[in-house]
Amino acid sequence: MTITAGVYNDIPSALRIPGVYIEFDDRLANSGVWQTRLLVIGQRLSGGEKDALSVDRVTSGEQADQYYGRGSMLAEMLRAALAVNPYQETMALALDELEAGTAATGSVTVTGSALRAGTLSLYIAGYRVRVGVDAGDNAEAIATAIVAAIGDNDRLPVTAAVDGQDANKVNVTCRWKGETGNDITLTLNAKGERSIDGVTFTVTDMSGGDGNPDLGDAIAVMGDTWYHYIACPFTDTANLDELTPELDRRYGPMVQMGSRAFAAFRGTHSETGTFGSGLNSPHLTVMGTGHAVSPTWLWAATYAMVGAGALTNDPARPLQYLALPGLIGPRKEDLWTKAERNLLLFDGIATFTVADDGTVQINREITTFQTNMAGVASDAYLDIQVPETLERIRYEQISRILSKYPRHKLATDADASLYGAGQPIATPNVIKAELLDLYRDFIQSGWTQDYAGYAESLQANIDPDDPARLNVIDSPKLVGQYRIHAMQTQFRR
Template sequence: MAISFDNIPATLRNPGTYIEFNNELAGASSTMFKVAVAGQRLASGSQAAGIPVRVTDPSQAMALFGQGSMLAAQCEAFLNANTDTEMWAIALDDDTNGTAAVGSITVATAPVSAGTLALYVGGVRISVGISAGDDVATVATSIAAQINAALDLPVTATSSAGVVTVTARHKGEVLNGLDLRASFYDEAMPAGLTLTFAALSGGAGNPDVAVALDAMGDEWFNWLVCPYTDTANLVQVETELGDRFGPMRQIGCRAFVAFSGTHGETGTFGSNRNNPHVTCMSTGTSPTPTYLVSAINAAVAAKSLAIDPARPLQTLVLKGMLAPSRHERWSNSERNLLLFDGISTFTVGSDGTCRIERQITMYQQNSSGLSDASYLDICTPETLERIRYEQRLMISQQYPRHKLASDGTQYGAGQAIVTPQIIRGQLLSLYRTMELKGWVEAYDGYAEKLIVERDIDDANRVNWRDTPNLVNQLRITAGKQQFII
C-alpha cells in the first residue's frame, strides 16, 4: 500500500468504508495579531502587576488598573483609535524609591468679571467657573477642586495663596513635562484673569520594564506599547525584541515609544539609539502625554500593518493626539532632519488633525558603524516577519509528518514523502501568492537565486536560501519642470 494514512490502520479486516480527513492541502490560515501595553497601575486597581490581561473596554481597564492610572489611560487611548486588534495590558508598580513629578499653576491676577476658564491638563479640558469677585486664592482653590474632581486625570492638586500645586499620581519620569495650559482652542479667558504655568518636572525612578517583558514570555505579541524612554529600559526592550525576532524564537515584535522635547533634544535622543524593532514618534510640544501618544501610534499602526505589512502608514490619523500650537510646529526641514536621527514624524492639518508622516525604526547604522537604511521603514521588518510566518506555516501544514528523500527517489504515489525539489516548488508557489498580495516583487530573480538542498551532515534536514525582493512604498515623487516662454 503506497498511500500514507494517518489514522486508518493497515491491519484492518472489518468490512466498511473508512475515510480520514487531512488538512495538509487546505491552505487556509488565520492570524490573530496581538498588542501588549505596558504601563503603571494604581493601588486602587484589582489587577496584579506582571500578569497580562486582555482588555476590551475602557471601563474594564479603569477597574483593573485604577481610575486615573497611566495604564487605564493608555488602554482607553488605544481603544479609541483601534478596537479591532487584540490588546493585552501588563501592569507595573511604581518604583518605591522613585519620586513623583510636580508642576504648578499660579494665579497672577484676579478676574474682574465672571466667566469660565478652559484649563487643559495633559490635553484634557477642565472647565472652572470664575466669579467676578474671586481673589487669586479663591481662583486657585476652584482650579484645584476641579482638577481633583476629574478622577481620570493622572494628577491631583492642592492650592495655597493663589498657587495650585499639581502632583502626578505615579512616581517616575513619564509624567515629566505633562502640559498645563489654558485656552488650547483659544477659548476666552475671564477678563483680568492671568495665569502662569510650570509643567510637571522632577519625577524620577521609572519601573523596570523587564517585569512586562518577562510577562510576555514566549507568547507572540506583534507590537508593544512602551511608555519609557530611559536608557536602561530601552536597552532591555531592544535586547528582548532582538531575541524574539531571531531564528530560534521567531515571534518578532515592534515597540512603540514617544519622545517629548525640543528639536535638538529629540534629535540627540534618536541619534543615541540604533534598533530595527523600536519606533519612536516625536511629539514636540503636543499637550498629549508621550505615554498616550505611544499607545495611539501603536493602535493606528497595528490596525494597518495587520491588514498589509508592506503598505506605508503615512497620512493615517493619530486619533486622540492634540497638535502643538501653530508657532511651535516643526517645519518640513526640521522634520526631515529628525528622519535622519531615527525619529518618526507627524504632520498637522489645517483643522489640527495629526497624521503620521513617516513611521521609521530607530535603526541607523550597521555593525561597522556605517549609515544603513536597510531597516529604515517599519514596513521592512513587518513584511519580513509575515514572509517568514507564511513559509513556516506552509511547511508545518503541508509536511507535518513527512519522510525526507533525495530528489529523484522513485517512491510510490501517495506516500508522505517530500524532497528538496518539492519544497522548492512550494516556496516558489508561495512567493507568487505573496506577490499577488503586494508584499514582494521580481519573481524571476527570486526563482533564479533560490537554493533548496538536503543537509550534507544531517539527512533529516533541508536547508534553503532565498532572496525575497520586498515591495517598496511610494513616499516621494519628484519632477523637473522646464518651462518655455
C-alpha cells in the same frame, strides 16, 4: 504510480476487518486569518483589581479603570488605544511605580481679579479642565476653584492643592512616581479658548519625576507569548537597553515571534535628535512629540494601535497621513518645520504633522535602526514595513511547510519518479515549488516583486552532514512605499 498504505495517518496497514475507512487530512485546508495581538505596558494605581505583572485581555476603558485604577497611566493608555480600534486583541501588562522614585510636580499661579464672568480652560496632559469664574473673583478664589475642578475629574493624572504659603498658587502633583510625570503639560486655552480678562496665569512646568519601573520584570512575564505590537511608555536608557535585545531575540530564528514596539519622546528638537541618535533597533519606532499637549504615554498607545491595525491589514503599506485620534499636538508656533522633521528622520525619530483642523497625522513611521552590525550607516530597516513584511513572509512559509509536510520523509530529487503515489516524501524541488507558489501569493498581495529574480535566487539541498535537514536560501525583493514624488517640469513657451 501505486498508492501504498504508508500514506495514511490513522488507517492502519495491518487491517482485516471489512469496511470503508475514510480519514480526513486538513493539510490543504489551512486558510487561517493572520491575527495579531497588541500589548500595552503601563503603570497601575493601587485601587485597581489586578496585581502588578498580571497580563490580561482588556476590551473597554471601563474594564481598564476597574483593573488598573481610574485615571492610571495604563487605564488611560488602554482607553485611548481601544477608542482607535476596539476589534484589535489588546492585552495589558501592569507595573507598580518604583517605590524609590519621585513624583513630578508643577504649579499654576494666579494674579489679578476677573473683570468678567467666564470659563477658564486649563488643559492637563491634554484633558480639558473647565473652571467657572465669576466677575470680581480674586486670585485666591480662582485658585481654589481650579483645585476643586481638578479634584472633580478622576481621570486626570494629577492631584492639586492650594499652596500652604501662597493662597494664589495651585500645586499640581502627578498621581504616580516616575519620569513620565515630567511629560504632563499644564496648558491654558490650548484650543484657542478665550481667557479671563484681568487675570494672569503663570505656569511652572511639571518636573522632578524620577525612577521608572523596570521593564525587565515585564519582559520576564511576557515569556514567549507572541505580542506582535507593544506600546511602551518608557524611553529611559536603562529600560530601552532591556527592551531592544528582547525584540531582537523574538525576531530571531529560534523564536520567530517578532514584535514591533512603539514609544514616544518629548523634548526640544535638539534633545529629540540626540535621543534618537543613541538608538539602533529595527523593531523600535519612537515618535518625537515636541512640546505636544497630550502626554507621551498616550502618544505611544495611540501610535501603536494605529500602526497595529494598518500593518495587520497590509505589512507593506505606508502609514503616512493616518490620523492619530484624540491626540493634541504642539501649538502652531511650536510645530517643527519640514527641514527640522527631515533632520529627525535621519536621527531615527518618527515624525508627525498637524492638519488645519488640529488632527495629528503620521508623517513617516521609521524605526530607530541606523547602522548595521559593522557600525556602518544602513537604511536596510529604516521603514517599519521591512521587518513587518519579512515577518509575514516567514509566517506564511512556516505555515505552508508545517501544514503540508508535518510528518514527511526527506529524499533527493534523483529518484522522485520512482516514489509511490501519495508517499509522504519531500524533496528539494518539491519544497522549492511550494516556495515559488507562495511567492506568487506574496506578489499578488503586494508584498514582493520580481518573480524571475526570486526563482533564480532560490536554492535548496539536503545537508551533506544531516540527511534530516533541508537547507534553503531565498532572496525575496520587497516592494517599496510611495513616499516621495520627485519631478522636474521642463515647460516650453
